[in-house]
Amino acid sequence: MIFDYHIHTRYSDGTATHQEIIDRAIELGVEEIGFSDHYGYYPNNWTTTEEVLSKMVEEVLYYKKSQDRINVLLGLEVDFYPDRIEETKAVLSKYPFDYVMGSIHFINGDNFDSDPKHPIYSKYGINRLYELYYENFVAGVESGMFNTMSHPDLIKKYNYYPTKDFKSLYRQVAKVLVEKSVMVEYNTSGYSRPCKDFFPSDEMTTIFIEEGVQFTIGSDTHKREHLLRNYRLAKDRLISLGLKELQRYQSSPTPLIDFMI
Ligand SMILES: [Zn+2]
Numbered sequence: 001m002i003f004d005y006h007i008h009t010r011y012s013d014g015t016a017t018h019q020e021i022i023d024r025a026i027e028l029g030v031e032e033i034g035f036s037d038h039y040g041y042y043p044n045n046w047t048t049t050e051e052v053l054s055k056m057v058e059e060v061l062y063y064k065k066s067q068d069r070i071n072v073l074l075g076l077e078v079d080f081y082p083d084r085i086e087e088t089k090a091v092l093s094k095y096p097f098d099y100v101m102g103s104i105h106f107i108n109g110d111n112f113d114s115d116p117k118h119p120i121y122s123k124y125g126i127n128r129l130y131e132l133y134y135e136n137f138v139a140g141v142e143s144g145m146f147n148t149m150s151h152p153d154l155i156k157k158y159n160y161y162p163t164k165d166f167k168s169l170y171r172q173v174a175k176v177l178v179e180k181s182v183m184v185e186y187n188t189s190g191y192s193r194p195c196k197d198f199f200p201s202d203e204m205t206t207i208f209i210e211e212g213v214q215f216t217i218g219s220d221t222h223k224r225e226h227l228l229r230n231y232r233l234a235k236d237r238l239i240s241l242g243l244k245e246l247q248r249y250q251s252s253p254t255p256l257i258d259f260m261i
């Protein structure tokens with residue numbers, strides 16, 4: 001069983017069409033994919049707009065119904081803005097999403113994950129920056145908008161690490177995830193980013209597993225070649241850390257030993 005729930009197309013900042021992704025996924029033996037283009041209440045250069053969103057949904061629904069070679073799900077990756085929860089919910093409620101992923105790409109209005117030299121990395125100090133990131137993350141979990149939180153430690157993307165030990169903070173985050181029944185994504189793109197590490201790290205993954213947080217998986221595909229990137233390595237890593245199964249959105253979980261075979 002193979003699935004990939006984090007895929008962008010030309011509707012946001014990806015380079016491929018839905019059809020091109022579907023064809024490549026079938027070639028790779030993928031049985032289920034979820035399209036998850038970017039949306040945010042405040043549009044930016046990687047999001048789809050509200051007008052285009054309805055067209056995108058229509059297109060994914062077309063592929064969902066019109067072919068049976070692969071299971072297609074309608075997902076979305078949403079920029080989380082703590083000051084726009086109700087407005088975002090109103091937009092999401094218009095469409096029949098199979099799942100919605102929440103992403104922290106902004107802290108107090110600053111986008112930290114597009115520029116390694118962004119002033120935010122010196123603005124608060126790295127320890128405080130991590131605290132702010134996880135304040136936003138927890139607010140996202142508590143918002144009730146999301147099935148899953150994407151790339152749970154994206155803040156490390158450019159290799160900025162705290163000097164403080166944040167294990168107890170991560171444990172608190174895990175408890176809120178479990179309490180609110182929100183899953184996290186094991187995002188395999190991190191291994192190809194400057195940090196050269198999965199999102200989340202082994203440390204955070206271990207704490208999440210201990211606390212009973214549920215995991216999905218996604219490659220954060222922006223072009224066809226990204227589908228399933230670093231997946232075999234991810235499977236081995238997750239098994240070594242003690243995870244037993246990966247969650248699916250519309251079926252029972254897949255035991256990790258049956259994943260990628
Ligand atoms: Zn993202």
Ligand SMILES: [Zn+2]
Binds near residue numbers: 008
């Ligand atoms: Zn993404």
